[in-house]
Amino acid sequence: MLELIPEFPAFLLVFARVTSFFLMLPLFSYRTIPAQFKVGLGFFLSILMYFSMDVPVLQIDSNYYLLILKEVLTGILIGLVAFMILSAIQVAGGFIDFQMGFAIANVIDPQTGAQSPLMGQYFYIISLFFLLMVNGHHLILDGIYNSYQFIPLEQGWLPLGNAKIAEYVIRSFSTMFMIALQMSLPVVGSLFLVDVALGILARTFPQLNIFVVGIPVKIGVSFIILLVVMGTMMLAVSKLFETMLTTMRGLMSLFGGL
Template sequence: MIETINLSSVPAFILILIRVTSFFVTLPIFSYRNIPTHFKIGFGFFLTWIMFYTISIPEIPIDGTFILLILKESLVGLLIGLIAYIILSAIQIAGGFIDFQMGFAIANVIDPQTGAQSPLMGQYFYTIALLFLLAVDGHHLLIDGIFYSYQAIPIDSFIPFGEEGIAFFVIDTFNQMFIIAFQMAIPIVGCLFLVDVALGIIARTVPQLNVFVVGIPLKILVAFLAIFVSIAFYIMLIQDLFESMLHSMRGLIQLFGGG
């Protein structure tokens, strides 16, 4: 006996599908273009099918309010994934600081995941961070974030965009991103600053020595040695970065839910 399909629950299924697929548009790892588009759509559909039977589904009529709910669901998915991407982009900013001091700022590479130009050291640290995220099953926690959003933001409710708390939260997230980037870059940048001071002293005491020829390979060598010594420190910062990313996602979801 074939079970009849409840057509009244189709609008709710569409709204869940829109939030999940919008979430994957900006979420790290899942939004990268080297993942096939049909895989993203299929994964979002089956994840929506699972969520459909695990959350409370209200009866939503198809009218003018339904169009507004579609816009709300797309914004919720995009912004939750975007806040995670903003936090994770601190690694790229730290790599840009390091490349500028090393002399690698002119040699940007194309990131095959996003298609944008990224600094060499930033791409190196970003790859390590992504591998560490996959190794500790962090991508499962990211998916749990979109599932948790339905506890705070029901399907048939709207989000309070006019509240000041959301704007202050986004500004605080940006500040936190730059603080983490500064913490990641300061060991290398500090060592290279000392090298610049030493080269300046040498240039004043030994004018015959061309410090511009000696300085560039010396700074690269010192930077690589400092990276090798402080790699364990970077792993600790990456762990804090992931915790900040998850806390930021949950904090934004609570603000959207009016909490």
């Protein structure tokens, strides 16, 4: 019955890519969002995208199943790269937690079910609010729509064996760590100076229990530094959003052979 509808094969490919994006994309992939809502949102977005672009007329044959697999891989891989770039926020929080002494107390992220550092989870929630405030989720959805310009529906397969793709992903991964280090450097550098001062104090007053005094001092200094540099960290987060969108676009270009 569905094969008699000429638009159905192409629409199914669009629907497969959009819903696969939602499996890995930040904010859309959380387990607290009902699956019915994700499928419904993907369905209506697929309808809007299908009727706003030129799609080829496809037939359901043996090659069509490879096209479905290609669409699912496209959505998952590009969403995974976007999630990987945005994970720099939690990595930066992990660096800060290690210096503050909070590294021994991780929390369970209810959104992903994985353990995450305390400050990393705090920064991540603030960054998601910031993403919504600047309409970054609209840019993510716009990236899904523009992906069909780079990777057309009729493209047979993704060039996963291309060495440029592996190099690009590794470079993006290193960029994520560099941004995480830049975000955490003010607090980590300040705490390093506090450690040096506490070491000098311990040598000057041996009777002082530096382990009892040091931890509250480091925690207090950390919160003061965070209040001072929070605006600068949000600038780094906005740069991270730009990097995420640029990385998604570059990976789509490589997948499309451009």
